[in-house]
Amino acid sequence: xxxxxxxxxxxxxxxxxxxxxxxxxxxxxxxxxxxxxxxxxxxxxxxxxxxxxxxxxxxxxxxxxxxxxxxxxxxxxxxxxxxxxxxxxxxxxxxxxxxxxxxxxxx
Amino acid sequence: xxxxxxxxxxxxxxxxxxxxxxxxxxxxxxxxxxxxxxxxxxxxxxxxxxxxxxxxxxxxxxxxxxxxxxxxxxxxxxxxxxxxxxxxxxxxxxxxxxxxxxxxxxxxxxxxxxxxxxxxxxx
Numbered sequence: 001x002x003x004x005x006x007x008x009x010x011x012x013x014x015x016x017x018x019x020x021x022x023x024x025x026x027x028x029x030x031x032x033x034x035x036x037x038x039x040x041x042x043x044x045x046x047x048x049x050x051x052x053x054x055x056x057x058x059x060x061x062x063x064x065x066x067x068x069x070x071x072x073x074x075x076x077x078x079x080x081x082x083x084x085x086x087x088x089x090x091x092x093x094x095x096x097x098x099x100x101x102x103x104x105x106x107x
Numbered sequence: 108x109x110x111x112x113x114x115x116x117x118x119x120x121x122x123x124x125x126x127x128x129x130x131x132x133x134x135x136x137x138x139x140x141x142x143x144x145x146x147x148x149x150x151x152x153x154x155x156x157x158x159x160x161x162x163x164x165x166x167x168x169x170x171x172x173x174x175x176x177x178x179x180x181x182x183x184x185x186x187x188x189x190x191x192x193x194x195x196x197x198x199x200x201x202x203x204x205x206x207x208x209x210x211x212x213x214x215x216x217x218x219x220x221x222x223x224x225x226x227x228x229x230x
Binding site for chain 1: 217
């Protein structure tokens with residue numbers, strides 16, 4: 001299985017901040033990397049697919065980068081609704097695997 | 108807009124079989140290049156991929172659960188199902204059904220999720 005390691009696990013931040021979440025794959029996965037946002041009590045929501053492609057209707061303050069084993073999700077000008085948990089996921093092979101998540105919390 | 112809705116018992120006894128159904132609306136499960144998937148999440152923890160099925164009958168299961176999992180499609184009802192046998196307390200989780208999109212040349216991703224259904228394993 002491909003292991004996905006996210007850092008940090010918790011990220012205190014304030015409205016208006018620029019935050020970056022890192023994700024590392026245990027082997028090269030090209031750009032087979034997706035990012036999801038999960039708000040409390042809700043299902044995950046796709047933000048970014050194929051490492052850097054913004055899903056339809058997702059605000060442009062979200063961006064993704066990287067390839068191979070190292071990836072990043074950046075949120076520019078954090079908004080109140082962005083305080084949530086973020087997961088990376090590889091879709092290079094099965095079983096699909098997710099990172100353990102990054103909680104973006106209010107500082 | 109595609110919508111997915113899980114249904115099934117919220118409580119299952121240890122050693123019994125967990126059975127869930129996902130009803131898809133707003134689109135046919137037989138159209139397009141989609142895998143119909145199950146993912147679970149224990150309370151306060153991360154996401155675990157259980158498996159998926161394509162309309163051709165192709166299935167992929169998580170090796171950690173493979174001996175206990177069956178995913179099937181009911182095209183006449185536009186539904187797909189999950190069966191997990193010999194459950195223990197460790198199988199207590201929120202269970203999500205989802206649609207994974209992607210063809211031979213595209214990077215697959217999960218674009219639609221159900222709201223989730225909580226299943227507890229307890230006597």
